[in-house]
Amino acid sequence: MPLCFPYVRFSSQKQADGNSVVRQSERIESFVIRHNLTVDTRLEDHGISSFRGANAKKGQLSGFLQRVRDGEIPRGSYLLIENWDRLSRQVLDASIEIFSDLIRSGIKIAVLDEDTVYDDLTSNSFIRAIVQFERAHSESLRKSDMSKASWRAKHKAMGEGKIATEKCPQWLAVKDGVWCQLDDICLHIETMFSLAQTYGVAETGRRSTLNLAPAIRPTRFNTCYATGVC
Numbered sequence: 001m002p003l004c005f006p007y008v009r010f011s012s013q014k015q016a017d018g019n020s021v022v023r024q025s026e027r028i029e030s031f032v033i034r035h036n037l038t039v040d041t042r043l044e045d046h047g048i049s050s051f052r053g054a055n056a057k058k059g060q061l062s063g064f065l066q067r068v069r070d071g072e073i074p075r076g077s078y079l080l081i082e083n084w085d086r087l088s089r090q091v092l093d094a095s096i097e098i099f100s101d102l103i104r105s106g107i108k109i110a111v112l113d114e115d116t117v118y119d120d121l122t123s124n125s126f127i128r129a130i131v132q133f134e135r136a137h138s139e140s141l142r143k144s145d146m147s148k149a150s151w152r153a154k155h156k157a158m159g160e161g162k163i164a165t166e167k168c169p170q171w172l173a174v175k176d177g178v179w180c181q182l183d184d185i186c187l188h189i190e191t192m193f194s195l196a197q198t199y200g201v202a203e204t205g206r207r208s209t210l211n212l213a214p215a216i217r218p219t220r221f222n223t224c225y226a227t228g229v230c
Contacts, residue, residue, distance in 0.1 A: 004037040004078035004110075005064060009045040009055055009086045024082045027112040031080060035110075040077070051089040051137075056098060061087075065098070068105045075106025083113040084129070085136035095133035096126075 006028040010020045032039060045059040055061045067073050079102060081087050087109075088095040100121060102109060108119040118125045163174055171185040188208060195204040 001036055001038045002076055002078060003040040003074060004032060004035075004080055005041055005043055005073070006032070006039060006080040007043040007045075007061060007064070007086060008082075009048060009050065009061070011047065011049045011051075024086075024112075027082055028080050031110060031112055031115075035078075037078060049089070050085065050087065051141075053088065053090045053094055056088065056090075056094075065101075068102060068107055071105075073105070073107065076108065077106075078108045078110050078117070080110045080112060083111060084132035085139070088133060089136045089139075090133075091137055092130065092134050095137065096129060099129050099133070 006025075008021060008024045008028070031037075041064075043060040043064055045055045045061055048055045048059050050056070056065060064073070064079070079087075088098055099109065099118075103119065103121050103125075108117050110117045118129070163177065163179070168174075168179070171182050171189060173180050173182055192204055192208045195207050199207065
């Protein structure tokens, strides 16, 4: 049976906490069964973007590409990807280079979204790759531009003394458009610093929560929280 190398990638923790990995894994399993393939190595790049080609320069995809170049992956093997942008969101020429090098090395690229296998460089497959890689890059570029514009707006607002975001340390809150110090939480943090002079991190975290009122006893006030504060 031909070997296959499923590739699972996501860029952010939000995707990790969602169903991205589960969805990709289910599609991979279905394809493997239907095509009677043998899974050799499952490649996973968690929290690695393909927009600037980070996944092709480091991580498990990078290692796979190097093994292909070194002739260690048998010709006729499959690389399984959910869709084109899992492989690359780089500028078109860089994306096409990855695609072409794999095909020339005898690697079949299975795009699970399409249920299509690409194993040659015919005009049809080449045009399809160009269209999909260009779409993926343009989408990432648009998101990048929007993110930069958002940060510029926030930076400008902060320069004018405005509150740009309500995301803040737990001892602060926004009330009536101004920052307010939460005295109960501040007192708790001061207590943690005091306890840390005598006790270790775990004991500091435990003791500092004993006298807290239940209403202000967040679950995040634990050892990890004490480590971050102290």
